[in-house]
Amino acid sequence: MNMNLQEVCDCICLPDQIKITVLNFANRFDEKTVEPYSAALYDRSTREKAVKDIAEVLGDDPDGSKMLTFMLLRAAEAHKEYGKRGISETIFTDTMKFCTRFVEEHYKVHGTYAFVWGWWFPRQLSLHEFRIGALEYEMIENEDKKLINIHIPADADMRRESLRKSYEDARVFFAKYYPEYGQSDMVCSSWLLSPALAELLPENSNIVCFQKAFDLTRIDETKDSAIRWVYGRTDLPIHDLPERTSLQKKIKARMLEGGIIGAADGKLLADPWNTLQEF
Numbered sequence: 001m002n003m004n005l006q007e008v009c010d011c012i013c014l015p016d017q018i019k020i021t022v023l024n025f026a027n028r029f030d031e032k033t034v035e036p037y038s039a040a041l042y043d044r045s046t047r048e049k050a051v052k053d054i055a056e057v058l059g060d061d062p063d064g065s066k067m068l069t070f071m072l073l074r075a076a077e078a079h080k081e082y083g084k085r086g087i088s089e090t091i092f093t094d095t096m097k098f099c100t101r102f103v104e105e106h107y108k109v110h111g112t113y114a115f116v117w118g119w120w121f122p123r124q125l126s127l128h129e130f131r132i133g134a135l136e137y138e139m140i141e142n143e144d145k146k147l148i149n150i151h152i153p154a155d156a157d158m159r160r161e162s163l164r165k166s167y168e169d170a171r172v173f174f175a176k177y178y179p180e181y182g183q184s185d186m187v188c189s190s191w192l193l194s195p196a197l198a199e200l201l202p203e204n205s206n207i208v209c210f211q212k213a214f215d216l217t218r219i220d221e222t223k224d225s226a227i228r229w230v231y232g233r234t235d236l237p238i239h240d241l242p243e244r245t246s247l248q249k250k251i252k253a254r255m256l257e258g259g260i261i262g263a264a265d266g267k268l269l270a271d272p273w274n275t276l277q278e279f
Contacts, residue, residue, distance in 0.1 A: 009023070068115040095131045097131070190264070191229060217267055220265075
């Protein structure tokens with residue numbers, strides 16, 4: 001069954017306020033104006049420029065709703081491709097809820113609905129990235145080697161069994177639908193792999209146990225992406241950062257002392273479950 005724009009908005013539970021804005025814009029939007037750039041969205045090497053070109057054609061778009069409309073129309077097209085490949089409705093919905101998550105996060109932090117992640121969404125629209133259970137998995141190539149890049153959504157269930165099911169279901173998924181990636185190494189680049197977190201958190205915390213599933217390949221002590229993900233914004237002085245969670249308190253205290261969290265790259269162990277028994 002093919003989906004129209006309203007059905008896509010409904011299935012991903014887009015908030016009513018921005019859904020109305022999206023549907024109203026779609027009624028007066030001439031897709032032919034961006035047609036020359038649409039195909040470039042699906043190619044890794046051209047999607048970044050394509051998003052910029054499309055944004056220029058769409059014009060003034062302070063809340064990103066025009067870009068969201070355009071991309072949700074592409075999501076309706078992606079749904080057809082999911083159907084052709086036999087990929088489940090659940091994976092489609094969970095994957096496309098990417099934009100809902102960030103729209104709602106913007107409201108939580110800033111008090112207004114906005115979509116500012118148009119630069120990332122082509123990964124999902126081009127069927128390069130899928131959410132399978134707790135985690136997201138992106139097919140990438142690095143020096144002609146096929147890899148699966150793991151992304152950790154803000155709402156991921158980081159408990160052992162949830163992660164285990166996600167990893168195992170992902171292996172089955174790629175073996176079935178993208179066999180060329182069936183045996184690919186799974187890698188991750190994230191602040192959640194930073195060794196600094198193990199110094200701040202209990203050994204049995206979900207984050208520390210998550211780290212134990214990876215063999216670190218690079219540590220970047222200069223990266224400050226943790227601020228964005230832990231506090232939801234990067235525009236506040238350290239003294240004004242919230243302290244609603246124990247992690248926020250500990251990271252803030254570390255930064256007030258001049259420390260940072262950093263980030264790291266890692267490769268998922270072949271059998272991580274032996275190392276995750278403390279979950």
